[in-house]
Amino acid sequence: MDTGVVSYASNIGWRDVAAVEGLRTRLGPGAPPIRLENDAKLGAIAEYLVGAAADIHDLIYVTGETGVGGGIISDGRLLRGSAGFAGEIGHMPLDPGGQPCACGRRGCWETMVGLAALLRLAAPPDDPVHDPTVDLEQRLTELRRRADAGDPATRVALERIAHGLALGLALLADVLNPRAVVLGGYFAHFGDYLIDRVRSELSARVMAAEAGRCEVMLSTLGFSAAARGGAYLAPMPCS
Ligand SMILES: [Zn+2]
Incomplete structure (x- = not known):
């Protein structure tokens, strides 16, 4: 509504x-x-119209930012749920004894795979990559440089993110049987480090053979996906 x-x-x-x-x-x-409109839902619309999953009628778009949200397209329609909260996948309680979440509970999926989790796992608190006054893309570029240089802490952090992603995506694939999962935001930025492990763990965990034909894709729209979705939904100006 x-x-x-x-x-x-x-x-x-x-x-x-x-x-x-x-x-x-x-x-x-x-x-x-x-x-x-919710940013994840807008991202899903953009991916469905012009992104990696264009014209795939059953898809889940996963934002990879501070928050982790989902936009779900089912049979060509955006899934909203009875009160508009469908897609709050970041708060699936996958690790009840885990890190505190901004929602007041513990161990939500977001605390395992959100941007804060990557930063926490990759670098100690006094590391400049945690500095909120530095542009996020600049900090991600620095982490990317470390990963490319073989920095063990960054590589292990990305492995753990990939494992956490697969845990949650397997649940979603069992429930919704999407044809595609599109990883957006920072997940796409580190896609080449994440995608092989995510795909193999997903195949191993999902009940249906071949993960129910679910293909894991990387967003090509990056952090602009939500803005693009918003542009598509915006009413045409009256002349
Ligand atoms: Zn939460």
Whole structure:
């Protein structure tokens, strides 16, 4: 339901924030039509229309950012669920004794494979890759350089991320039997380090043969997927 209100966004601490109304007020009387949508759902739409999984009618797009969310296309339709929360895959409780999550619980999938997990696993807290004042893509480029140079901590961290990804994706593949899983955000940035292990563990874990014909793909849209999906959904301007 398009209420213009963000019910809950754990990573930025928003509950029941009237985002559309707030934007409309700030933009004033000349504000264009504004709609609200979840970033993972927008990413899924972009991947379905022009990305790696274009025209694949059953797919899951997984954001790889601070939060881990999912956009699910089933039989060519975006899955929203009864209250719009379908796709909150980052909060599947896969490690109940694990790290605290921004949602207030422990061991959500996001704490195992989100960007914070990669940084935590790859570098000690005083390492510059944790510095939030440095542009994220710059920090990821530095981690990429370390991985390419064979840095053991970075390589082990990526192995653990790949293992964690496969755990969650196997559950999703068993439940939804997608034809494709598209890994977005930072997962795509490190795709060549992740994808072989993710594919092999997925095949081993999913009940159906050949992971139910589920193909793991890397997003070609990078961090722009959500913005592109938003552009496709935006109403055409009136002339
Ligand atoms: Zn959580």
